[in-house]
Every structure is written in C-alpha cells, then in structure tokens.
Amino acid sequence: MDVISDVLVAPFQYGFMVRALIVSLLVGIMCPMLGAYVVTKGLGFMGDALSHAVLPGMVAAFLIGINPFLGAIPMGIAVALLSGYLIKRAGVSADTSVGILFAGLFALGVVMLSFTRGLRVSLEDILLGQVLGVTTRDVVVTAVMAGAVLAVLYLLHKEFVFASFDPAGASVIGLPTQALDYLLLALLAVVIVLAIQAVGIVLVLAMLITPAATSFLLVRNFPKAMFTGSLLGVISAVAGLYLSYHYNLPSGPSMALLATVIFAVVVAVKKAR
Amino acid sequence: MNSAQYSHQASVSLQDVTVELDGHTALNNVTFDVDAGTLMGVVGPNGAGKSTLFNAIAGLLPVRQGKVTLHRVDQSGGALAYVPQRESVNWRFPVTVTDVVMMGRRCRLKWFRRPGKRDRELVKECICRVGLWDHRSALMTELSGGQRQRVFVARALAQEASVLLLDEAFSGVDAGAQEGLVEVLRTLRDEGRIVLLATHDLTNLAGRFDEVLCLNCQVCACGPPDQVFTPQVMEKLYGAHGVRLATDGGGS
Numbered sequence: 213m214d215v216i217s218d219v220l221v222a223p224f225q226y227g228f229m230v231r232a233l234i235v236s237l238l239v240g241i242m243c244p245m246l247g248a249y250v251v252t253k254g255l256g257f258m259g260d261a262l263s264h265a266v267l268p269g270m271v272a273a274f275l276i277g278i279n280p281f282l283g284a285i286p287m288g289i290a291v292a293l294l295s296g297y298l299i300k301r302a303g304v305s306a307d308t309s310v311g312i313l314f315a316g317l318f319a320l321g322v323v324m325l326s327f328t329r330g331l332r333v334s335l336e337d338i339l340l341g342q343v344l345g346v347t348t349r350d351v352v353v354t355a356v357m358a359g360a361v362l363a364v365l366y367l368l369h370k371e372f373v374f375a376s377f378d379p380a381g382a383s384v385i386g387l388p389t390q391a392l393d394y395l396l397l398a399l400l401a402v403v404i405v406l407a408i409q410a411v412g413i414v415l416v417l418a419m420l421i422t423p424a425a426t427s428f429l430l431v432r433n434f435p436k437a438m439f440t441g442s443l444l445g446v447i448s449a450v451a452g453l454y455l456s457y458h459y460n461l462p463s464g465p466s467m468a469l470l471a472t473v474i475f476a477v478v479v480a481v482k483k484a485r
Numbered sequence: 486m487n488s489a490q491y492s493h494q495a496s497v498s499l500q501d502v503t504v505e506l507d508g509h510t511a512l513n514n515v516t517f518d519v520d521a522g523t524l525m526g527v528v529g530p531n532g533a534g535k536s537t538l539f540n541a542i543a544g545l546l547p548v549r550q551g552k553v554t555l556h557r558v559d560q561s562g563g564a565l566a567y568v569p570q571r572e573s574v575n576w577r578f579p580v581t582v583t584d585v586v587m588m589g590r591r592c593r594l595k596w597f598r599r600p601g602k603r604d605r606e607l608v609k610e611c612i613c614r615v616g617l618w619d620h621r622s623a624l625m626t627e628l629s630g631g632q633r634q635r636v637f638v639a640r641a642l643a644q645e646a647s648v649l650l651l652d653e654a655f656s657g658v659d660a661g662a663q664e665g666l667v668e669v670l671r672t673l674r675d676e677g678r679i680v681l682l683a684t685h686d687l688t689n690l691a692g693r694f695d696e697v698l699c700l701n702c703q704v705c706a707c708g709p710p711d712q713v714f715t716p717q718v719m720e721k722l723y724g725a726h727g728v729r730l731a732t733d734g735g736g737s
Contacts, residue, residue, distance in 0.1 A: 377575055433579065434578070
C-alpha cells in the first residue's frame, strides 16, 4: 500500500500535478480521436505542419499579455482553413504548398520570440511541452475545448466517416464534403493547440498518430479504433507524467516515448504470433 | 423491399449538355434520354468523358450549356446513387460492409440523427439482396472487386435510389463476378430503376445492356447494342483500331 500511495498518489498532493494530470488525460483522449482520421486520411504531415504553424499566434498572445490559447486557437483554425484551400487550389502539389506555408510561419514565430525578452517564455517549453506549468485557466480552456471537439465528432460521426471513405458518393447525396473537410482540419487545429501544452510543438505528432496507429493494429472497426487509441493515449500521457515526476524527466518526451514503445511492442507481438 | 413505395417512374434527359474541365471541352452537346427500367452501358475510351457525364448528371459539375433533367425523381436528395470508381475511394479507411450500406440511409436521416430499427432492417434486407449477408462484418478491403461493387449497389438500394450511376464498375472485377453484378443490376432494372454503368470493357455488351451510349466527348451513338456497334461508330470511338474491334466481333 505504501508503494501505491508513494508512487501513484503522492504526486497529487501538489496542485500543479493535479492540473497536469487533468490536461494529460484530456490530451490523451482527444489526440487519438482526431488521430484516427489523421492516420486513415493520410494527414500526418498536415498535423505536424499545423503544430509548427500556430507558433506566431502563441507568441503574439504572449507579447500582448493574453492567454496563449487566445492566439493559438484562432491561428490554428485560420491556418487549417488556408491550407485546406491551398491543397485544393494551389498550382503546386499539396505537400509542397503546405510545407512552404508552415515552415515560413514557424520561422516567423521564432523570430517573434526574440521580442519576448523579459517575459517568462521558454522556447524549449513551447517546442517540447511543459505540462507541469499549466494554470487553472489552461485546465478550464482545455476541458471546454475538448468537450466541444468531442461533441462535434459525435454529432457528425456518420457524415465524417462517409466523406472520408467515399467523398464522391457523399457529394452525390448532397453532403457538403468540402465543408466537412475544413471542419475536420479546424478540429485538428484545436486539438493540436491543446496538445502543445503537454508534448510541445515538435512532439504533437507522437500523440496524434502513434496511439491511433497502434489501435488500428489491435481493432478493425473505426469507432473502436477511436476509443482504443484514446485508451492508449491516456496510458501514455499519464504514465509519462508519473515518469517525469519520479525520475525528473521532461514530461512531453516521456509521453511521446511511451506511446512509441507501446506501438513497438504491439508490432513485435503481432509479428511474433 | 417495398418497390411500390419508390414508384420508379424516373427518367433522365440530357439536352445539348456541354461541360468544360480545366479549360477544355470534356462533353460537347450531349443529348440522350433514358427511361425508367433501363440498364444502359456507357462505353468509350479513357478520357471520353464518362465520369464527367456522371458528375454532370449527379450535379457535381457545372453544366456550361444545355440542361440535365431528372424527371419524376424524389427531390429529397436520395434519388440518385453513385457507385464510385475504385480510385476515388479511400480504402485505408476501415469500414465494414454494414457500415457502407448504412451510409445509404444518411440521406434519409436528418442531421445529427442516428439510424433506427427500420434503417437497420432495411440495411439487412439490402445486404441480403446482393448476397453478402455472410460478409456483413467484413472490412471492405477484405472483399474481392466484385463483392465491393455489390456492397455499393446495396448502399444505393438502402438509399432507395431510382437512378444508379456506376463508374467503371467492371475495373478490377473478374469476368464471373462481372456477370454476377450484371445479374443484380437486372433485378433493379426490372423494378423500374435506371442503371447507368460506365465501362471501357467491350466484352459481351449485347448480353449485358438494354441500351448502349457510345461516348467520345460527344454522343457517337445511342441505342440497342446490336444496332449501335457499326464500324463507323467504332471508328469514332477508337479510331482505326475501332474498325478492327467491330469486325472482330467486339461489342457482340
């Protein structure tokens, strides 16, 4: 019993750990829910790029002294919509136009960071995540946004599935497939911004695609994969948080590494059978 | 299935339809009519505008000139069903046979509504009609080309569609399975539905279709298969090779 209380319960005598736990749980649930679409629609590069592109929005929020979410979420949605437009309209190939846009925005964000001297902003925390530093307001915003994304995913599930599997057939029966695509990208942007708190810009992809990809190795059906992925995401995020507390490791990389280890174990067990 | 309910009296009529794609004319003055209870093959070489024609009928592409009219079809949006080309489907997306057929119910359901008991019963009936009940829980990727096409036909049935558009329905489907598919389509035709099937496979067209539309950006011929495949029409479709196809018995 002592071990249980020392290892599992003791960390949560601190308020910052309770807040970190709630955000980790929410990120662990949300990332693979969207990740199931990211994996099956081939949006991995888009997810990585989006996470880099929200940096100017975050930094702008720091500079004017408001919550970084207020800069990052609108920025994420705007960039998601713009890239959705570029993919469909630009003369160059989709990955090229998305790559140019996002690398440019990330560079802009880093340059803007140099104007934040005197403010307590760490590039390392933004890049790799610092879930131990989240405030009560961050927790509330994360919970509200996660609830909103889950509600949209639930209410429009059959439309998203139809349009993802057979866009032409979905258009013929009158579904607004383009609007659904944009909406999915906007939801993705929101979830990415939430996840940046936990795993940072560079490692968002690990939470977004790794648990989802693992779940598709374990279950066949799409809704089940969403839930299995979330379970794996929660395990990675919470266990990563414990590791980070007990061994003084960076929390974001611990979570990302655990998600990767789970994926590797599942692949190995499947191969061995 | 309650066929009377759908009273398949629909007809499709195209009048001087011209469609432009990326600055070039993909369809030029296309005119033809299809009546209820017709199984029509749409044949022509690659790039002849078969998919464009279907997209124009489905309202997915703007018509620059002319008119597409769907007579006596239910205007709620489900009257027209589209069976996609293999390439336009995202096969990475894991859906089962039942999932796909249930998609057909989407246009009969309001936004945010979940399917009810009647929807599930109808979906079961449609899967049984195409002979895939034993495969109802299989993933689409686990099925053969012919079985996949039958799933999409079941989806069209679940949608209660009067007009079915099947784009390149024979590609990746072996000869035996093609016959099985045509057999299912005949039963739909017999209920009064209109079935348009685009193919560039000229095997046994006469045995398969009531009418054939020969398309090469414009209508080269339209009518019963034993009348349309003249050497002149084949030349319009396939150039010099077409004449040889016609004399070798292509299309017979």
